Amino acid sequence: NAGVTQTPKFRILKIGQSMTLQCTQDMNHNYMYWYRQDPGMGLKLIYYSVGAGITDKGEVPNGYNVSRSTTEDFPLRLELAAPSQTSVYFCASSSGGLAGETQYFGPGTRLLVL
Amino acid sequence: AQSVTQLDSQVPVFEEAPVELRCNYSSSVSVYLFWYVQYPNQGLQLLLKYLSGSTLVESINGFEAEFNKSQTSFHLRKPSVHISDTAEYFCAVSSNTGNQFYFGTGTSLTVIP
Numbered sequence: 694n695a696g697v698t699q700t701p702k703f704r705i706l707k708i709g710q711s712m713t714l715q716c717t718q719d720m721n722h723n724y725m726y727w728y729r730q731d732p733g734m735g736l737k738l739i740y741y742s743v744g745a746g747i748t749d750k751g752e753v754p755n756g757y758n759v760s761r762s763t764t765e766d767f768p769l770r771l772e773l774a775a776p777s778q779t780s781v782y783f784c785a786s787s788s789g790g791l792a793g794e795t796q797y798f799g800p801g802t803r804l805l806v807l
Numbered sequence: 808a809q810s811v812t813q814l815d816s817q818v819p820v821f822e823e824a825p826v827e828l829r830c831n832y833s834s835s836v837s838v839y840l841f842w843y844v845q846y847p848n849q850g851l852q853l854l855l856k857y858l859s860g861s862t863l864v865e866s867i868n869g870f871e872a873e874f875n876k877s878q879t880s881f882h883l884r885k886p887s888v889h890i891s892d893t894a895e896y897f898c899a900v901s902s903n904t905g906n907q908f909y910f911g912t913g914t915s916l917t918v919i920p
Contacts, residue, residue, distance in 0.1 A: 697850070726908075733816065735897060735910040736851075752907075783850055791901045791908040793839045793858050798850030 695719055697799035699784050705805045706774040714769040714802050716784030724787045725767040726751070726796065727759065729780040736783065742767055743790065774806045809834040809900045813911035820888055821919050828883040828914045830872075830898030840881040841899040842872055843910075851897060857881065868892075893918045 700715045718725065723744045728736040738751030742761040756778060758770040767786075771778060782802045787794040814829040832838060839858050843851040855866040862874040872883045881898060898911040 728910075733912055735811075735912040737910075738908060752909075785850075792903050793856070793901065795853045795856070796851075796908075798852070800848075800850050 697784055697786055697797050699782075699799035699802050701802060702800070703803045703805075705807060706771075707807060708774060708776065710774050711770070711772050712774070712804075714771075714782055714784075714804075716767045716769070716799060717765050718767075718784075718786040718797070719765065720786060720788070720797065721764060722786035722788050722797075723764065724790055724794070725761065726785045726787075726791075727757070727767070727769045728783045728785065729753065729778075730783060730801075731780050739769065739782075741791075771804075776806050778804065779806045780804060809836075809838060809902060809907070809909050811898050811900050811909050811911035813898050813914050815914050816912065817915045817917070819917045819919055822890055823887045825886050826884065826888050826892075826916065828896050828898075828916065830881045830883065830911060832879050832881065832898075832900045834879075834900065834902065837903045838900050839903055840872075840874060841901075842866075842870070842881075842883050843897045843899060845895040845897065845913075847894070854883075854896070888916075888918050890918050890920060892916060 697718045726741045727739040737753045740759040742748045784799045785796040812831045841856045842854040844854045857874045865871045901908045
């Protein structure tokens, strides 16, 4: 039981490049989330999904896209990387929604945009 | 909407001393409250949470937090800290109805030998 896994662990992008951050969970959780963590700012919710085929925006969705074709996978897409997207990205999952459920986090992806 | 304020960004404390990490929230609806811990280079892990019932909740490693509705606080305490408690601690809040979740800015706890 691996929990929530994320790849890559670290990536450097040039301005304007695109990439996909991968997230997979093996707990059969319906809910999945993407957060970004900036120094001194805590975590901000980017997008979330309540099940396969259903996604919705969080607090800071601009510049990102997501899809949820399976229960296990929830990739995050950056189309035109900008320096403001330099951050640590965490994927999480839970069996129920955000109201009271425990979230399980992956180890994170560190992204540097130059 | 909800928001969370963690009043201390850094808390240094000597080993075996007590510690309190402060958290205040604002919300116009009933809330659920959480403390998550992040060890260096790892993802967040749930430490404890308050959903309902007893206002004092405890974790398995000696931390406890008390929900105080009148003061809108959910402070985290431990009577005697260990070196292994060095980590970043995040307070978080969600409403009991919505799909929004808000983290505080975090408190870095450093335990000094």
